[in-house]
Amino acid sequence: MNNPYRTLSSRIAYQNPWTRVREDRFRRADGTDGLYGVVERPDFAVVVPWQDGCVTLVEQYRYPVGERVWEFPMGMWEQAPGTDPAVLAVAELREETGLIAAGMTHCGTIFQGPGYCNQRGHIFLATDLTQGEHQREVTEQDMICRTVKLADFEAMIRDGTVREAMTISAFGVLRVKGLI
Numbered sequence: 001m002n003n004p005y006r007t008l009s010s011r012i013a014y015q016n017p018w019t020r021v022r023e024d025r026f027r028r029a030d031g032t033d034g035l036y037g038v039v040e041r042p043d044f045a046v047v048v049p050w051q052d053g054c055v056t057l058v059e060q061y062r063y064p065v066g067e068r069v070w071e072f073p074m075g076m077w078e079q080a081p082g083t084d085p086a087v088l089a090v091a092e093l094r095e096e097t098g099l100i101a102a103g104m105t106h107c108g109t110i111f112q113g114p115g116y117c118n119q120r121g122h123i124f125l126a127t128d129l130t131q132g133e134h135q136r137e138v139t140e141q142d143m144i145c146r147t148v149k150l151a152d153f154e155a156m157i158r159d160g161t162v163r164e165a166m167t168i169s170a171f172g173v174l175r176v177k178g179l180i
Contacts, residue, residue, distance in 0.1 A: 004029040013037065018078045041112070041119040042081035045089035046074040046170045048107075049099050049126045050180050055153050055171075056129075057162070058096050059144040070146075070156065071164040072171075073097055074121070085122035093126055095135045097145045102128030108173045110166065123170045125179055150180065 005026040014021040020040040027033050049056035055072070062069045073096040077083050086104060093099050105125045112119035136143055148156070156162040157171070174180045 005034075008033070037116065039113075039117040039119070041117060042076045042078055042083075043085060043088075043120045043122060044074055044076035044112075044166075045085050045092055045122050045124055046072050046166050047089050047093045047101075047104075047124045047126050048072050048170055048174055048180070049093065049097065049101070049129055049147075050174075051127065051129045054147045054149050055180070056097055056099060056145060056147045057153070057167075059146065060140060061142050069164050070162045071167040073099075074166060076119075086124070089122065089124040089126070094132065095137070096140060096143060098132045098134035099126065099129045100132050101126035102130075105179075107170075107177060107179060110169050110173070112166070121166050121170070123173050125174060 005028060008025045008027055010022055010024045012020060013023045018041065022038045022040055024036045024038060025033065026036060049072075057070050058073055059068050059070045061067070073093050075088070075092040075095070077088060086106060089104055090101070093101060103126065105127070106122060107125050108123045110121045110123065112121060134145070153162070157168060162168065
């Protein structure tokens, strides 16, 4: 479907090294005007480490929600937007968990929040894993890494222990594709 909006003006309302907020004034097909705030962020990779019927998760404190959160390894490179998602996936997996994957398969793409944000997530299945040393950033110093059986991970989703949307989405994509 063609874009039903015609952008009339656009300005950057806020910017930092990780996020930019753009404010667009637009006209709809029926002639009425509107305003959109768009959060712009680089694409990210979410990696599902899978071996011997288990997945590996990380837990860290997430400042915006004020809680520790269990999730799959994931991240973006704000200093290098446009990095090949496969390169990003390999690096994020190693950085956060120390795991090195002999197999890294791109399994799909998801939107972070298409009603307000342009960010895309690239889902990767990491297999044939060997353990090395993690290479965490200073912002990840409180990170915990844990490998759990698939049934335990599913129970963590059911009981609300895992609530992070990209983790649940990535798991859903891999599950419906029969990859785990």
